[in-house]
Amino acid sequence: MQPKQTIIHLPVYQPGKPIEAVKRELGLSEVIKLASNENPFGCSPKAKEAIVAELETASLYPDGGAIELTAALAEHFGVQPNQIIFGAGSDDVILMIARAYLVQGDETVMATHTFPQYKHNCEIEGAVCIEVPLQDGKHDLPAMLAKISDKTKIVWVCNPNNPTGTVVAKAELEEFLQQVPSSVLVVLDEAYIEYCSSPELSDGIEVISRYKNVITLRTFSKIYGLASLRIGYGVGHPDVIHAINQVREPFNTNRFAQAAAKAAVKDQDFIAYCREQNAKGIAYLTGEFKRLGLDYFPAYGNFIMVDVSRPAKEVFDSLLRKGLIVRGGHALGYPTKIRVTIGSAEQNAKFIAALEQVLQEVAVQA
Numbered sequence: 215m216q217p218k219q220t221i222i223h224l225p226v227y228q229p230g231k232p233i234e235a236v237k238r239e240l241g242l243s244e245v246i247k248l249a250s251n252e253n254p255f256g257c258s259p260k261a262k263e264a265i266v267a268e269l270e271t272a273s274l275y276p277d278g279g280a281i282e283l284t285a286a287l288a289e290h291f292g293v294q295p296n297q298i299i300f301g302a303g304s305d306d307v308i309l310m311i312a313r314a315y316l317v318q319g320d321e322t323v324m325a326t327h328t329f330p331q332y333k334h335n336c337e338i339e340g341a342v343c344i345e346v347p348l349q350d351g352k353h354d355l356p357a358m359l360a361k362i363s364d365k366t367k368i369v370w371v372c373n374p375n376n377p378t379g380t381v382v383a384k385a386e387l388e389e390f391l392q393q394v395p396s397s398v399l400v401v402l403d404e405a406y407i408e409y410c411s412s413p414e415l416s417d418g419i420e421v422i423s424r425y426k427n428v429i430t431l432r433t434f435s436k437i438y439g440l441a442s443l444r445i446g447y448g449v450g451h452p453d454v455i456h457a458i459n460q461v462r463e464p465f466n467t468n469r470f471a472q473a474a475a476k477a478a479v480k481d482q483d484f485i486a487y488c489r490e491q492n493a494k495g496i497a498y499l500t501g502e503f504k505r506l507g508l509d510y511f512p513a514y515g516n517f518i519m520v521d522v523s524r525p526a527k528e529v530f531d532s533l534l535r536k537g538l539i540v541r542g543g544h545a546l547g548y549p550t551k552i553r554v555t556i557g558s559a560e561q562n563a564k565f566i567a568a569l570e571q572v573l574q575e576v577a578v579q580a
Contacts, residue, residue: 220340231539246564247539248555251517257439258484264477265470276469283476290479291419296452299459300467304405304433304446305331313461315367315399316341323361324370325353327547332370351378351511355390372403374514377546377553381514384416391425402430406515408437408485409492419449426451437488438478443471492516495556502566519553524576526552532572538565
């Protein structure tokens with residue numbers, strides 16, 4: 215049997231190592247995972263209550279259209295229900311966008327390095343991926359604009375960008391969008407936007423009110439703390455949402471995810487608390503990096519990419535042996551950098567203590 219030619223070269227996505235696996239492999243009793251940008255404070259208590267209440271309906275299929283959750287989110291953002299689509303995480307929406315809009319030979323423009331699922335799903339559809347290098351960890355929008363041709367169907371902008379954590383400023387994005395042809399869909403991936411209160415950053419919900427060819431992606435996996443339930447969404451013009459809905463699998467989000475997300479979006483006090491704690495964590499970690507003489511990209515999400523001036527794989531392995539899981543830049547296109555999730559105050563302090571030891575153990579790269 216022969217699989218389709220567009221997939222045989224594709225790498226399999228490698229998530230951060232699970233806590234249980236590290237404990238088992240290294241014989242550790244305590245492991246702190248700061249690799250997958252998960253919320254160290256969990257999810258809203260109201261979301262937990264909603265999950266428990268939903269146990270009684272576990273034998274029933276979920277609402278395929280997520281009608282109640284759609285209504286709650288439409289009210290929260292001040293948009294119409296037909297402007298929203300849900301997926302099993304925002305990466306499911308990425309898959310649906312690629313499936314709905316791309317055919318063999320189409321072109322799509324994205325940064326490198328950025329979230330790998332853009333390229334992965336576009337190549338599955340046989341599209342040609344035009345990659346534009348980041349500049350100082352940021353999207354180079356003028357260079358991306360220059361790569362748009364009459365074959366371009368989609369442009370991807372991750373803001374804040376994963377894995378670097380940097381942002382495209384509001385004025386930069388506006389200038390870019392004004393010049394992108396209306397026939398090209400711009401996907402504005404804002405998975406981490408709730409962590410950022412900076413006036414520098416555009417709000418994709420406001421942007422879509424002015425640009426019919428923009429869809430913003432968001433998720434309940436990050437600040438909302440519902441990563442295991444796999445629920446994310448896109449907000450855009452009704453025509454765009456309709457096209458994507460035509461390729462959506464039935465029942466692609468489950469009852470527990472819908473119930474938890476509906477409760478979570480109504481608990482903005484919890485979101486504000488997580489945002490505040492995250493800001494304190496960024497201030498602490500960046501202060502420690504300065505003390506240690508380490509450069510880092512400005513952080514606008516719930517993670518920081520820091521240059522350890524040593525082989526990232528060696529630093530990653532050494533931290534792992536001490537019970538700290540981070541993401542090594544060797545797997546992300548940055549051979550001397552690591553990406554670390556902002557944890558609780560206790561987790562952050564333990565990470566810095568371990569990192570300080572590792573920096574003494576691992577030789578500086580010549």
